[in-house]
Amino acid sequence: MAVTETEDVRRRILDVTAELMRDHGVAGVGQRRVAELVGVKAASLYHHFGSKNEIVEAVFRQGIDVMETAWDGAAARSFPTSQARVGAHVRAHLSALFENGPYTAAHLTAFRTAPAEVRRAVVPMRDAYEARWTALLAELGEAGELVAGTPIGLTRLTLLGAMNATLDWFDPERGQLDQLADTITRQIWQGVAARPGSIAPPGPVARPTIGAVEAAAP
Amino acid sequence: MAVTETEDVRRRILDVTAELMRDHGVAGVGQRRVAELVGVKAASLYHHFGSKNEIVEAVFRQGIDVMETAWDGAAARSFPTSQARVGAHVRAHLSALFENGPYTAAHLTAFRTAPAEVRRAVVPMRDAYEARWTALLAELGEAGELVAGTPIGLTRLTLLGAMNATLDWFDPERGQLDQLADTITRQIWQGVAARPGSIAPPGPVARPTIGAVEAAAP
DNA sequence: GGTCTTGCCTAACGAACGTTAGTTAGTTAG
């Protein structure tokens, strides 16, 4: 019980910090504010962590952990087509963004606002996750499944950019992540341009919006 | 001369604030820091602006202005194909991000960290810029140039997401924006998947990277 | 039963925060 409650306070410190980071950036997070939301005094945070930067770094690391766990879930399955395989990883990434706490969202939106020292410590973990995408795309490229002429790195950056942008407008309360993942995958995989003789994709016509747009990014 | 110098200080306050916002979020911008970089004392900022929020809002507005000006430059031209037309607007958007000061970059990265009051005041301008993309895509859709079944809004969000993500990795010192715009446009327009009988796109094979990746986003 | 450890507390430190008041030097207008 005692140990459980201790772990609980520590976890709630991270939860609250991640949420505030996601909405206000690292500098917008105050220790007194965090403590108040956790239900504790500000000085008590230093019983669990050595400094604010340590908390921030822990949030970033957990954000990566969530993404890697989601990735592993998709990688364990097998798929009839490469598009389905990529789609599963897109769905997993979106799951990390919206279905497993604020950590991944906090990482992606607040990383640039963190002190250089914290960023430097976290970069290797970011690179490792990024490398998973690069490896997947390289494998598809070598199998002749990708259009030639574009470096893998740019394909990865475009795909991740399109996915991460959903943080600015997708409302997980109202939206359907499966459908969103399918749409993004199809847009990147097949493109948005009509082709001679092309027909509408199978399945019901998509609804006007997949998730309410709260404040869409230009 | 006197008037020019006054305008200059005001403009430099915005320049410096935009740069700090882009790198540290709104809460990470201190008035004393801004004043120091401008070469003035903190209290003097209040001769030019009524409050910090007023400066922040001015930066956001200018970020939109830069985007709209860039858009107008592309809209004034005519194009042989729809892809070229979209590509010109992509190039214009990237120009706003990298070639016209830190305002657009500051807007896109720091908007979510701003006080709700400031955000509320700026949203209409964001919507107006967004509506230009919506109108362009709707026109293409009505002309049968877009694949059916995906709402225009999602196409816009994916495209803008891919473009705005470049802020996290593209280095304008080393990169070639024309080539980057072409690649992003082609990826979204035609997709990244190889197609039966498809061939590599015309022109020289793209170099391994278009801009050095400083800290690529997962 | 006494000692140690854990988990929180109160109190306070110096620094930085946004902002205001009041002043001064230089320019412009009548």
Place this chain on the structure above:
DNA sequence: CTAACTAACTAACGTTCGTTAGGCAAGACC
């Protein structure tokens, strides 16, 4: 020549920042 205005200044307000020192109650261990 004087009055008004401009654009900066110094000094300070009260608040919040991250952080540290030291105390106190409760359970664990010998």
